[in-house]
Amino acid sequence: MTSTLSWIDEITMTELERNPYPVYERLRAEAPVAFVPVLGAFVASTAEACHAIATSDDFEAIITPAGGRTFGHPAIIGVNGDIHQDLRSMVEPALQPSEVDRWIEDLVRPIARRYLEGFENDGRADLVARYCEPVSVRALGDLLGLKDVDSDTLREWFHKLSDSFTNAEVDDNGEFTNQERFAAGDAAKAEIRSIVDPLIDHWIEHPDDSAMSHWLHDGMPEGQTRDREYIYPTLYVFLLGAMQEPGHAMSSTLAGLLSRPEQFEAVVDEPGLIPRAIAEGMRWTSPIWSATARIARRDTTVSGVDIAAGTVVILSYGSANHDTGKYDAPTEYDMTRPPLPHLAFGAGNHACAGIYFANHVCRIGLEELLDTIPNLERDTNADVEFWGWGFRGPTALHVTWEV
Template sequence: MSDTTTDFSVEDIERDPYSIYARLRKDNPVAYSPALNSWLVTRWDDVRFVTTNPELFKAEDDNAPVVKYFGKPAIIHADGDVHRELRQGVAPHYMPKKVASYIDDLVRPVARDCIAAMDTSKPVDLVDAYFEPISVLTLARSFGVTDVDVATLRDWFHGLALGAINFSDDPERARICEETKAKIDAAMAPVFERIEKEPDSSPLSHMMYHGMPEGERRSRAFIMPSVLVTLLGGMQEPGHGACNTMIGLMENPDQMAKVRGDLGETLRRAVAEGVRWVAPIGTQIRATTQDIEIGGVTVPAGQTVSAVLASANRDEGVFANPDRFDIERPETGLASFGFGAHFCAGKWLALAQMELAIRILLETFDEITLDRSQPYEFFGWEFRAPTTLYAHLS
């Protein structure tokens, strides 16, 4: 194992993952990280191999932070019949045609309220004032959680994220995650009680009832780990993906102009490129079922393996000039939503929400430019986005 060990710290990879990934892809594409207690697989072909061979790499991994802190069965860490049952409770609400039927009514009122509240006489933080509120409020409202404010919802996903990324078992991160879960349990209790009496069309009701025999439902305990996964992914991924895309567009005014000229297909390509360039979610986690060779390196059975989607998206063997944001690059694939049976069930909702949030912003403001006096900084490796994004809007 020593020949394939990499020595970065958690702080290193949270600050600048892409330089680490580039070095690993070149010199050590299958490497064990003591800091993360996980093997990192960083090249496109190897990432696909890990995520599409469930007989060799199982999703159920008791060492994965999501399992440790969210419980099980969690939809992203379940296999076989359990995974299929959880997936059928989630997927129907997030299929493309279904999403198209409700996305406008879900996103547009929130976006309108966010824009109305902006003070555009000074630079606006688009993370705080627009993209994160849209992301958390639309997901919460679709779940039937209507009486929790934006600040609390943002605390929820930040608290859950600290558990989901806690590969190093940091006790403070664990404490914050546990406190967050308790708050979510309390807020969700009346929602569960309501749909247990009267099922509705919400995703939460789908998770409880879809595919079940007449008169039966899944228990709260069975679906709650997956509810937490959905809350975390659904509340942060669309907002952060839209932020990442807007940075790419604002840093490249020629590409911004092309998107403004076509808020349909060109915007779609821009969003896809944005989540390739900076993937909001960085990995799919697996556990080896046997000793297995990956990219010429033998990984022992029972090891946690992180298939690094964010790194696959910048594999030089797949993408020309991968560090560049380029909405006109050939569409050769996208790792951001994962591969195999566990690809992100919310992919179509996330993409539609990002596209609509950006479209509304561009339709409202004729000019959107970065405020260079308050530069943005990306942070995170498992969940990556700017902490702030100040822009001039006119």
């Protein structure tokens, strides 16, 4: 299948991963819902189209082929009906605001302070590698019950799973062009199972307050637990999406603030502005950029485009959050812009379950960082490079400060 606009047929995976914004700016203007051959799927690129599809009864969730190859079935992001309701009921109790408020400070602040102690006197650091990603993975890892898995291993897992999940390029026959990235994801999953299987064996007999222990037991008849094969696909979703999202949101927010020194200083002077800075960071560079999809349940029309039943549409929320029909100068980071809703966490009944948790991990992480090192400056000897089409964030953020 080819698109109706010849330039769309020339889109490459390399340009989507390095810098998808020019391609999606043109898609929003010329083809808000269009078939993109390199992805083997339709793409929704405007805020209107993404929101309409995500909230419409004419569509239901489906996982992308690369995502299905990576996570397996039933992953929470690609199921519907009773299975989706059960998986949401499994993961949501630990992520409810009232529950998160109970333990988030005691969980995240000590983690953030511990990592800061490791480099606060160095005068320079890559904040992605030394702080943002480690705080993110450690917070979720401890919540899940993976306290004995070191943070470097958790980071390696989510990077390999991300490479596999976003391995979306297909040839003219719809076959994946790169199997090596799937192999890396398979290796990560094998290591995950070798570590988590014994933990599951323990939790079955000795339940505790870890999230995964609750996944096994909550809502089940007396003496029964959920099958581990049923749980693993959703665990992989968490070890990728929920591991990377707070860290990349934190690093993108910092990159944005450092591009606007007056706004950085305002946040340092008034930490109460941090949630607003994070909201803009997530809009500016959405961590989950283009990683969810829907399938049409019946023939329908979206943004003037006829969609046949059975058509898979990828929702590019990162593009929607740069829609000039909704945001002025969307390519600029500007936390002073009017606080309009964004789609960084999706919409509809498959919106991210971890919105509250992720925002508070980011908030606490930035509060601790800016209180400890308020005189951060970007290291102008190193560029800030962003990468990713499915999941997106800075690959590094080099900063300096006077000690």
